[in-house]
Amino acid sequence: MKVTDTSDLWWKNAVIYSLDIETYDDSNADGVGDLGGLARRIDYLAELGITCLWLMPFYPSPDRDDGYDIKDFYGVDDRLGNHGQLVEVIRTAHDRGIRVIADLIVNHTSDQHPWFKSARRSVDSPYRDFYVWRDTEPPDTSHQVVFPDQEDSIWELDERTEQWYLHHFYKHQPDLNVANPKVRDELMRVIGFWIELGIDGFRVDAVPFFLDDVETQEAEGLAGNPHDLLRRIRAFLGRRKGSAMMLGEVNVTHKKQLAYFGGDHGGQLDMMFDFVTMQATYLAMARGDARPLARALAGRPQIHPACQWATFLRNHDELTLDKLSDAEREEVFAAFGPQEEMQIYGRGLKRRLPPMLQGDPRRIRMSYSLLFSLPGTPTLYYGEEIGMGEDLALEGRMAVRTPMQWTAGKNGGFSAAPPSKLMAQPVPGGYAPEHVNVADQQEDPDSLWTHVHSLITAYRRCPEIGWGEARIIEQPHHGVLAHRCDLDDSALLAVHNLAAEPVTLQLPVEGSDSSSVAEDVLGREPVALTGGGVELTLEGYGFRWLRVHQSRGALMA
Numbered sequence: 001m002k003v004t005d006t007s008d009l010w011w012k013n014a015v016i017y018s019l020d021i022e023t024y025d026d027s028n029a030d031g032v033g034d035l036g037g038l039a040r041r042i043d044y045l046a047e048l049g050i051t052c053l054w055l056m057p058f059y060p061s062p063d064r065d066d067g068y069d070i071k072d073f074y075g076v077d078d079r080l081g082n083h084g085q086l087v088e089v090i091r092t093a094h095d096r097g098i099r100v101i102a103d104l105i106v107n108h109t110s111d112q113h114p115w116f117k118s119a120r121r122s123v124d125s126p127y128r129d130f131y132v133w134r135d136t137e138p139p140d141t142s143h144q145v146v147f148p149d150q151e152d153s154i155w156e157l158d159e160r161t162e163q164w165y166l167h168h169f170y171k172h173q174p175d176l177n178v179a180n181p182k183v184r185d186e187l188m189r190v191i192g193f194w195i196e197l198g199i200d201g202f203r204v205d206a207v208p209f210f211l212d213d214v215e216t217q218e219a220e221g222l223a224g225n226p227h228d229l230l231r232r233i234r235a236f237l238g239r240r241k242g243s244a245m246m247l248g249e250v251n252v253t254h255k256k257q258l259a260y261f262g263g264d265h266g267g268q269l270d271m272m273f274d275f276v277t278m279q280a281t282y283l284a285m286a287r288g289d290a291r292p293l294a295r296a297l298a299g300r301p302q303i304h305p306a307c308q309w310a311t312f313l314r315n316h317d318e319l320t321l322d323k324l325s326d327a328e329r330e331e332v333f334a335a336f337g338p339q340e341e342m343q344i345y346g347r348g349l350k351r352r353l354p355p356m357l358q359g360d361p362r363r364i365r366m367s368y369s370l371l372f373s374l375p376g377t378p379t380l381y382y383g384e385e386i387g388m389g390e391d392l393a394l395e396g397r398m399a400v401r402t403p404m405q406w407t408a409g410k411n412g413g414f415s416a417a418p419p420s421k422l423m424a425q426p427v428p429g430g431y432a433p434e435h436v437n438v439a440d441q442q443e444d445p446d447s448l449w450t451h452v453h454s455l456i457t458a459y460r461r462c463p464e465i466g467w468g469e470a471r472i473i474e475q476p477h478h479g480v481l482a483h484r485c486d487l488d489d490s491a492l493l494a495v496h497n498l499a500a501e502p503v504t505l506q507l508p509v510e511g512s513d514s515s516s517v518a519e520d521v522l523g524r525e526p527v528a529l530t531g532g533g534v535e536l537t538l539e540g541y542g543f544r545w546l547r548v549h550q551s552r553g554a555l556m557a
């Protein structure tokens with residue numbers, strides 16, 4: 001592989017950072033974060049070292065699902081700013097070497113979208129078939145609802161027309177009928193519109209749900225293979241912008257994910273979040289035993305070389321543990337969220353990582369070291385770089401959607417508005433802005449910010465992680481994950497101790513000779529390679545990243 005290849009498939013080793021504009025920085029003191037605020041933080045993001053900014057929904061919305069309920073696919077919510085300011089953000093980000101992707105939500109609209117308002121007025125509405133209707137009483141679908149605290153069916157009776165419409169999520173989010181060619185045309189138009197404005201790709205919301213609608217219709221002979229739709233969207237995107245990328249939210253088993261990449265041939269989603277590995281990471285951390293994580297990584301299917309896994313520890317939703325067995329989930333609950341108020345939907349946690357790890361800096365640092373060294377493209381959720389906490393008093397997933405903490409000052413530097421006007425308060429208590437904020441941590445060489453910054457730098461220096469061939473290195477210590485990523489004649493070896501006890505281990509380093517040393521990518525002393533391997537001592541929750549030049553066994557500069 002040539003280094004120049006990395007620019008075409010830029011997502012293979014990007015560093016993605018997601019944020020919600022309304023909680024990031026408020027430039028006009030109205031208590032709501034906005035595009036003007038984000039624009040002035042682009043240099044901050046560049047300094048942190050991220051290469052791709054994922055903007056959570058900024059479209060006009062009644063905001064009953066934090067913007068994932070859209071009433072105009074082409075708009076910018078006026079609380080956040082306007083198209084002109086969005087273009088300024090995109091342009092400024094591009095100037096600093098940061099690509100910008102947007103949430104693409106095509107599974108559903110808000111019930112306030114003009115299409116749905118028209119559709120529900122009459123069965124003869126031209127928009128009726130933009131949604132999925134049934135005219136017989138639906139069976140019990142309570143096991144299929146995504147938000148069991150709010151919904152008990154995925155069908156809702158529309159009183160006026162006496163038919164039921166489909167909604168996989170909240171009842172105020174009717175599912176679009178993507179089997180309808182007119183809806184597909186609209187969808188392509190929406191993609192084309194944002195691409196023309198400079199967007200570099202999309203985080204595609206709820207992919208299995210909207211493909212499932214196609215499957216339902218297919219059974220009735222109304223649509224083709226649902227994956228054809230994904231392939232067509234991808235092809236269209238590629239025609240409009242060759243470098244654009246689609247990152248899908250597809251929380252299914254690894255085996256099933258392969259189909260969404262387009263199998264061996266690729267050509268559908270370029271990236272997918274690795275929900276399975278994320279959940280296994282928490283199980284492994286809860287147990288102090290790396291084997292669940294090693295198993296998850298080994299269970300990843302081989303994917304097309306242009307495709308990639310997006311690794312993450314947290315996002316804006318609940319920390320879902322739905323892929324664990326009931327007993328495993330209970331273990332994670334017991335370790336990281338034993339109280340009911342910390343749990344959500346019976347399947348997840350509404351907490352951020354540092355409080356779950358009781359603020360233990362060794363474990364927090366080790367977790368982020370894992371995130372950046374696992375094969376794939378790391379994705380950060382805003383505030384992770386400083387170790388923000390959650391506010392459990394807030395409803396559901398809002399607990400982790402509090403304002404970014406810039407300074408120790410008023411409103412954490414998020415807004416100059418009176419505190420009573422803020423759209424959300426900064427978290428109280430030990431994780432409040434006076435204890436956790438960007439300004440203090442940027443000055444402190446021992447802070448989490450500085451640690452995350454050096455991990456980002458190290459990750460960007462090691463294309464082996466995103467591009468290489470990854471494998472687990474067998475060794476006898478259950479608490480330790482040792483893996484290596486090989487790219488051409490260089491390899492990155494990463495070793496993480498998930499347990500509290502220190503450990504000394506011998507690690508075989510294939511391809512090395514006995515006279516060389518391994519570079520420590522995180523800036524510690526190089527390690528001698530003797531007898532075809534290294535001996536390492538790791539503290540409890542310790543970690544090392546070593547780089548070896550395989551064929552010559554030499555230090556790689």
Ligand code: NOJ
Nearest residue numbers: 065068105169205206317
């Ligand atoms: C997934 C998003 O991540 C979540 O926040 C949202 O509620 C649902 N999709 C519905 O759009």
